[in-house]
Amino acid sequence: MGYIIAIAGKGGTGKTTIASLIIRVIKEQRLGSVLAVDADPNSNLAQVLGIEEKATIGDIVDEIAASPEKIPQGMAKDTFIEFQLQTAISESEGFDLLAMGRPEGAGCYCYVNNVLRNIVGKLINNYDYIVIDNEAGLEHLSRRTTRSADVLVIISDATVVGLKAAKRIKVLSEELKINIKKNLLIVNRLDKEIEKEKIKDLDFNYIAKIPDDPEIFKISLNGSSIMSLKQDSISLNALRKIGDKIWRKN
Numbered sequence: 001m002g003y004i005i006a007i008a009g010k011g012g013t014g015k016t017t018i019a020s021l022i023i024r025v026i027k028e029q030r031l032g033s034v035l036a037v038d039a040d041p042n043s044n045l046a047q048v049l050g051i052e053e054k055a056t057i058g059d060i061v062d063e064i065a066a067s068p069e070k071i072p073q074g075m076a077k078d079t080f081i082e083f084q085l086q087t088a089i090s091e092s093e094g095f096d097l098l099a100m101g102r103p104e105g106a107g108c109y110c111y112v113n114n115v116l117r118n119i120v121g122k123l124i125n126n127y128d129y130i131v132i133d134n135e136a137g138l139e140h141l142s143r144r145t146t147r148s149a150d151v152l153v154i155i156s157d158a159t160v161v162g163l164k165a166a167k168r169i170k171v172l173s174e175e176l177k178i179n180i181k182k183n184l185l186i187v188n189r190l191d192k193e194i195e196k197e198k199i200k201d202l203d204f205n206y207i208a209k210i211p212d213d214p215e216i217f218k219i220s221l222n223g224s225s226i227m228s229l230k231q232d233s234i235s236l237n238a239l240r241k242i243g244d245k246i247w248r249k250n
């Protein structure tokens with residue numbers, strides 16, 4: 001069964017960046033096969049990973065809604081969607097990607113969510129690692145797109161407000177009884193040590209930090225990929241150091 005790494009956090013804290021860094025290091029260390037899941041309808045995980053995105057789940061659902069005659073006679077709609085989705089997985093060197101996308105049809109957001117949840121539930125057995133880049137905030141928890149995870153990685157900036165938001169996400173995941181084996185707070189873009197006072201009541205299993213990396217900023221300015229980041233960049237080195245807390249299966 002695949003090991004699920006779910007990434008969550010407030011908007012713009014670095015979820016997509018850190019999801020991509022994690023995928024890059026899992027690949028580099030040859031830890032196993034990886035499915036990257038872009039569960040943010042507004043996201044750009046494919047671009048940050050430097051791969052061409054095929055159709056998204058939203059595209060496929062829209063296409064089938066527009067031409068229901070494509071569903072073979074006698075086949076259930078859900079079965080047909082699932083079949084189409086298998087062909088929508090982008091395969092890249094060292095990892096595959098599945099993107100939720102943004103459904104156009106009115107009211108079908110929930111539906112696309114359900115499709116995503118079911119398909120991830122099935123694909124889980126085909127990969128060693130599933131890395132899910134979630135949308136900002138808490139909705140994916142209450143909508144249960146994140147149903148279970150071996151590790152919930154919550155990304156925050158170092159501000160008091162940011163850290164409170166991170167804690168809220170953790171508490172909500174507990175209240176909703178989402179099956180999370182361990183949680184990790186990553187304070188992103190922090191160059192000094194984390195002030196103990198600020199984190200003393202947060203109650204995470206692990207707390208780590210990633211420094212601000214000017215190379216990442218350059219990459220996002222050009223719209224290029226995390227895969228082009230230098231091998232010895234400070235962000236990659238920081239992530240390698242805390243990797244055990246994220247992807248070690250124990």
Ligand SMILES: Nc1ncnc2c1ncn2[C@@H]1O[C@H](COP(=O)(O)OP(=O)(O)OP(=O)(O)O)[C@@H](O)[C@H]1O
Pocket residue numbers: 009010011012013014015016017018040043135136188189210211212213214216217220235
């Ligand atoms: N450690 C870092 N050093 C420098 N820049 C960073 C770092 N982490 C993230 N960034 C930059 O911060 C911006 C936001 O990052 P990112 O898109 O990963 O956040 P996000 O949480 O996925 O945002 P959203 O909520 O919109 O999906 C990007 O321009 C990214 O390049």
Ligand SMILES: [Mg+2]
Pocket residue numbers: 015016017040043044133
């Ligand atoms: Mg993002």
